[in-house]
Amino acid sequence: MGSVVKRLLREAGQTFAEEAGIPLKDQPGAVFKLLVLANLLSARISSEIAMEAARQLFGAGGGTARGLARLTWQQRVDALGRAHYVRYDESTASRLGDMAELVQEHYAGDLRRLPIKAERDRDRAAELLREFPGIGPTGVDIFCREAQAMWPWLRPYFDAQTLRGAERLGLPADPKKLADEVAEKDLARFAAALVRVARDKRLAETVLKG
Structure with a gap:
């Protein structure tokens, strides 16, 4: 080196x-939290604010797909507001709720099923990730850059x-x-x-x- x-x-x-307090381990909670972070980091907002928004959402009980879906829209808005994620708080609160619902519907709340569904193909994984509201090409890159710590098939x-x-x-x-x-x-x-x-x-x- x-x-x-x-x-x-x-x-x-x-x-x-890791800076947002998410352990990069192949566990349902960790993978879902990474998806939330990728969603938040995709907006034109500082990474520091996005990471604090993630911490606030997780602290409010939104660290799992079920937990985030159970939060009311206002609770999500309030969590984002505490992090000063204010320019996009209302639309992001809606997207995060929809995203959590999709994770429950398509993956039974466990995103470790995504590599299986994608047959560990990076292009197919990107397509599946883009199905989530708020995850576009930038969000895919953010998620996959970090997820390679957990999923060797993404490397490099x-x-x-x-x-x-x-x-x-x-x-x-x-x-x-x-x-x-x-x-x-x-x-x-x-x-x-x-x-x-x-x-x-x-x-x-x-x-x-x-």
Whole structure:
């Protein structure tokens, strides 16, 4: 592992899920919480606010598909409001409720069924994820970047934003070559760190200067 990559992981190598308090484990609650986070992060709003919104929703009882569906629309709006997720709070509250209902209807509340339904095919998984309200191409990328920590069949998952971060650091822009820079278990952390670099020029400069 090169010195730039080591510094990158040291400076920014925490997944967004972990920062939001979501353990990246192949468990029903964790996978559902990651889907909620991907939905929240898809909006044009800061990642800090989105992660706090996730924490507020989970704290209110929305950490499972059943729990989120049982929250009233107003309870979801209030949770988002406490996180200052205010520009999109009403529409997002509706989408999250619909999403939770779909997870219950199509996956019996357990998103670990999604890889089986997708036959562990990344393109098919993306199609299934886009069926959820609020999950478009950006949401798919967010979910899969982080879910590769739990689901090896997604690895390596580097989307356009991670590759922009890699280019900023002078790292390979080819996904397979980029994956060779870290151990397989660190791919999700690596991808998250590259996203942060793509968004933050100062962070990139810090990593490059050492």
